[in-house]
Amino acid sequence: MAGSNKLNITPPRWLLAELSYKCPLQCPYCSNPLDYAKYPDELGTEDWKRVLSQARKMGAVQLGFSGGEPLTRQDLSELVRHARELGYYSNLITSGYGLTEDKIVELKQAGLDHIQVSIQASTQELNDHIAGTATYQHKQEVAKLVKKHGYPMVLCVVIHRQNIHQMPEILAMAENLGADYLELANTQYYGWAHLNRDALLPTREQFVEAEEIAQAFKEKVAGKMKIYYVVPDFYEDRPKACMNGWGTTFLTIAPDGTALPCHSARELPGLDCPNVKDFSIEQIWNESKTFNFFRGTEWMQEPCKSCDEKGKDFGGCRCQAFLFNGDMYSTDPVCSKSPERHRIDEAIASARELALSGQEKPLIFRNSKNSRQY
Amino acid sequence: MTINPELTIQFSPLHRLQWEEAQQKYVILYPEGMVELNQSSAEILKLCDGTHNPAQIVAKLEEKFATSGLSNDITNFLNIALQNGWIKQA
Numbered sequence: 001m002a003g004s005n006k007l008n009i010t011p012p013r014w015l016l017a018e019l020s021y022k023c024p025l026q027c028p029y030c031s032n033p034l035d036y037a038k039y040p041d042e043l044g045t046e047d048w049k050r051v052l053s054q055a056r057k058m059g060a061v062q063l064g065f066s067g068g069e070p071l072t073r074q075d076l077s078e079l080v081r082h083a084r085e086l087g088y089y090s091n092l093i094t095s096g097y098g099l100t101e102d103k104i105v106e107l108k109q110a111g112l113d114h115i116q117v118s119i120q121a122s123t124q125e126l127n128d129h130i131a132g133t134a135t136y137q138h139k140q141e142v143a144k145l146v147k148k149h150g151y152p153m154v155l156c157v158v159i160h161r162q163n164i165h166q167m168p169e170i171l172a173m174a175e176n177l178g179a180d181y182l183e184l185a186n187t188q189y190y191g192w193a194h195l196n197r198d199a200l201l202p203t204r205e206q207f208v209e210a211e212e213i214a215q216a217f218k219e220k221v222a223g224k225m226k227i228y229y230v231v232p233d234f235y236e237d238r239p240k241a242c243m244n245g246w247g248t249t250f251l252t253i254a255p256d257g258t259a260l261p262c263h264s265a266r267e268l269p270g271l272d273c274p275n276v277k278d279f280s281i282e283q284i285w286n287e288s289k290t291f292n293f294f295r296g297t298e299w300m301q302e303p304c305k306s307c308d309e310k311g312k313d314f315g316g317c318r319c320q321a322f323l324f325n326g327d328m329y330s331t332d333p334v335c336s337k338s339p340e341r342h343r344i345d346e347a348i349a350s351a352r353e354l355a356l357s358g359q360e361k362p363l364i365f366r367n368s369k370n371s372r373q374y
Numbered sequence: 375m376t377i378n379p380e381l382t383i384q385f386s387p388l389h390r391l392q393w394e395e396a397q398q399k400y401v402i403l404y405p406e407g408m409v410e411l412n413q414s415s416a417e418i419l420k421l422c423d424g425t426h427n428p429a430q431i432v433a434k435l436e437e438k439f440a441t442s443g444l445s446n447d448i449t450n451f452l453n454i455a456l457q458n459g460w461i462k463q464a
Contacts, residue, residue: 011396013408059396062408089390089403113390114405152388154405180388181405223375223457228406 008296009286011059012251015088016066016263017048019076020255023068024097026132026365027120029158029193029200032068033266037371041256045075047276049082051253054281056086060251063088068255071098077110084111091116091154096142097135104145115146116154116183121162122169130162132365143177155179159210159232160187160200161355162363167210171217179225184214186232189347190264190319192366199361201351207235234344238309239316239332246294246318251285259284261291264319268328294318301329303337377428377452381463384424389460391419402460409458418451422461428452 021036033039043051052063063083070076071094083090092107096117104115117139121127124136147153155174157163163170174182186207187193187200202210211229218227233240243250243262252260257276260266266273274288285291293299297310304315315321316332324333324343333340354360364370377383385391390403400416402409411419417438421431431452432445455461 057396059394061392061394061396061401061403062406087392089392089408091405113403116405150387152405183406223459226459 010248012055012249012281012285013060014062014064014250015052015055015060016064016250016252017051017070017079018066018068018252018254018263019048019070019073019079020068022072023095023366024133025069025095025135026367027130027158027192028132028196028363028365029160029187030366031188031191031193031263032366033191033264034195035371035374037368039254039256039258042073043253043255043257043276045078047257048075048079051257051276051281052079052083052086052088055251056088058282058285061087061089063090064093065090066093069095069097071103077106080107080110080112089113093156094118095131095135096139097133099142099145101145101149104142104149104151108149108151112151114152114154116156117143117146118156118158119143119170119173120158122166122173126163126166130363132367140177143179147178152180153178154181154183156183156185158185158187159202160193161202161206161351162200164202164206164210167213171214174225175221181226181228183228183230185228185230188230188233190267190323192364194323196361196363197347198351198354199363201234201348202232203352203355204235204348207232233317233320233334234348236334237336239313239320239334241313242317242320242332245314247285247291248295251281259288259290261294262319265290267319268322299329301331303335303339304331307337375456377449377456378463379428382424382427383422383431383452383461383463385419385422386460386462391416409460414447415451418448419455419460422452422455 020042021032070092080090090113092112092115094117119127119139120130127136128134143153157170189197193200214229247261250262252263253276254260258273259276260273271290271293273290274284300315304310316334318328320332321330322328325340331338333343392401392403394401400411417435418431421434428449432448436442436444
């Protein structure tokens with residue numbers, strides 16, 4: 001165990017319930033693990049209810065039903081009802097695929113607080129290409145129905161090199177659909193996005209231009225629409241405060257019941273992530289090796305160890321340190337103080353060269369066939 | 375956008391005001407976010423129920439806490455709440 005300081009353990013506030021890895025879409029930036037096909041098991045209804053109850057008792061209040069596609073679960077309304085009874089604020093994070101008006105009403109009656117619909121692009125052709133499924137028209141319909149039935153409507157668009165040029169049209173689409181919130185999520189390069197990075201990472205010029213457009217729009221719609229802008233950390237010189245610090249706030253439960261400090265942590269070696277079938281949430285959160293692994297600052301190496309900003313960004317992201325440096329204890333390579341920063345710059349240069357030469361690599365889509373390669 | 379002193383105030387249907395036992399405080403919940411409230415902010419927001427205008431909220435709280443001169447603080451907070459979309463006026 002790298003670091004443990006039981007006195008400073010704060011309770012979980014956010015619970016991400018990944019109900020299923022099944023998904024009708026094939027987005028090539030999916031944050032699910034590459035080898036998700038190895039984990040086909042799904043917790044049963046009673047297991048999920050117990051997890052929700054235990055986490056709520058500890059203080060979790062924001063709840064995301066995610067996946068894969070959470071609508072593939074037949075017991076979704078039952079879980080939503082249980083969550084509402086416990087006092088969670090629940091969010092359905094969905095592709096919208098398979099969401100009918102009847103289901104939207106049923107979930108509302110069960111107590112669902114909001115629905116976040118993802119749209120892949122502002123045009124049908126690109127949306128359906130990136131999603132790997134013809135979904136554009138249906139998503140537009142779903143967004144309108146979400147609004148019609150009184151939910152706050154949260155539109156999520158993941159931004160990358162294939163759609164970043166559509167920023168003005170994406171913003172106009174959000175306005176036309178009457179979104180209350182627009183999440184512009186610059187791709188984070190884990191899982192499938194890491195695999196497809198050369199084809200997805202925008203150039204700095206593209207990113208700067210898109211950010212200016214988004215910023216001007218944010219001012220224009222102030223008071224009507226809130227914009228959540230997830231920064232592309234490769235173009236920053238300090239790392240993100242990943243998960244608000246390991247084991248401080250966020251708890252992810254994977255479809256098979258594995259408890260994770262973040263949805264990518266399954267990729268890290270030697271964490272022995274516990275399963276909710278074997279332990280209570282309280283045991284997992286407070287006592288497990290996994291959740292104590294990177295708590296506090298004891299585990300840090302230089303330059304983090306003596307850095308006066310370590311309380312602000314917690315050394316950045318452990319998964320990114322592992323993916324780039326092969327060392328999950330090292331400083332997030334995004335940081336300009338990291339001796340490994342050149343690895344990020346090389347990734348940027350590699351993607352840029354492909355973008356400018358027009359020699360785009362084909363995208364590797366997230367599906368079971370491809371997952372079985374890993 | 376500022377508070378109209380004549381109109382009643384409702385809590386936003388797109389947000390939820392809730393007591394959190396684990397935190398021993400009121401919070402406002404909304405998509406992907408939570409604001410923790412101190413006691414006085416929570417007392418004001420609980421009266422934003424569609425039946426009170428700003429002057430009535432001031433009167434109720436001055437009576438409840440047996441004090442006077444709360445008008446400025448309450449109006450300032452209501453303006454912040456309005457700008458954040460936590461409350462609205464018809």
